[in-house]
Amino acid sequence: MASPESPVGTSDPLKPRRPIDFDTFYQGTPPWDIGRPQPAFLDLADAGVLRGRVLDVGCGTGEHALMAARLGLDATGMDTAAAAIARARRKAADRSLTVRFLVGDALELEQLGEQFDTVLDCGLFHVFTDDDRLRFTASLRSTIPPGGRYFMLGFSDRQPGDTGPRRLTRDEITASFDDGWQIDSIESAEIEINLGPTSIPAWLTAITRT
Template sequence: MTREPSAGRTPTSHERLTGATWDASYRGTDPAPWDIGRPQPAFERLAAAGAFTGPVLDAGCGTGEHALLAASVGLPVLGVDVAETALARAREKAHERGLDAEFATADALDLGRLGRTFATVLDCGLFHTFDAEERPAYVASLAAVTEPGGRVFVLCFSEAIRAQGPHPVSRRELEEAFSADAGWSVTSIEPERLLTTFAETGVPAWLATIIRER
């Protein structure tokens, strides 16, 4: 049976599929498949190129590597997740590394409750956990917290993935989710690799850069 999510949150499709909450992914002896202990190289390159501007939101931040990456280049950042165990580890990392980063519990499908907006939003491996029915709600949630002119960076499994993944995404699905009618402009979708604990060289992915037009 699926464990009950905290705060009355409806279980996501991934939680229903696995029969466990997101928090359970972080309570075992082995790291979660996506928790590689460092930022994804794609986001490291973006940070080095000055692509991030503050304030930054790391949506589905897990143990905080990408929020801490933003903090390391001097940007104000908030990392949010529904997994309290992951957030506790993220706060430990921030303290250990002497970095100023904020972490809070929040549902990615209801980010408007934060009451804040951000110039940069990072999504590493979150978009592809949502099924087709959930994606419109997630994109609307991102719209509520992305400033006009702000950028969303999405790193997600592509349909070329051969390992088992939640919901691999096609280029067309990204473009349809972040449509012009909904106030978005997809400026680029580039082939990328997403590193995991089960694939040392990574798995096929997309890195999308999306601007909030209004």
């Protein structure tokens, strides 16, 4: 990622404050690292909609890439935080799962020179500035072939107040994916976190590359 606003402040663990090096959060356990897949993404796995080559972008410590590997899929996880990737690789070894974990920039996916049939994004899109949203969707277009799908779980404007990560509205999601994409669904969901409250409202979005 390219210097997003911090999703974690010094006094309020969810309040955006300043550009941040996400590696610093993995000196401990960040709020979004719950040590298991998010239930919304587990439901996708159970429904059988994950297919082909899977990229978990902004993967953190890798739970969703590891989930895809358990399904027998070709799984890759990528994150800007080297500390998170190191933990993800240890998890894969401990669980005897084959997953490729890479340190890389989600705004430059084209540099991978690869195509993925399914891209999973838990908590990444909502940290981007407006300009970086444009860069990210362009990066995704270079990576997902026509018919491939992008599943995004992002912080919702249904959460009252102004603390926490940047909120997403349905209109913002639709506007960000209006060129070369088909929005299949935007549904109410939750992102579980490891502090109180134990979950926050989210949008689960399914989008197909056209």
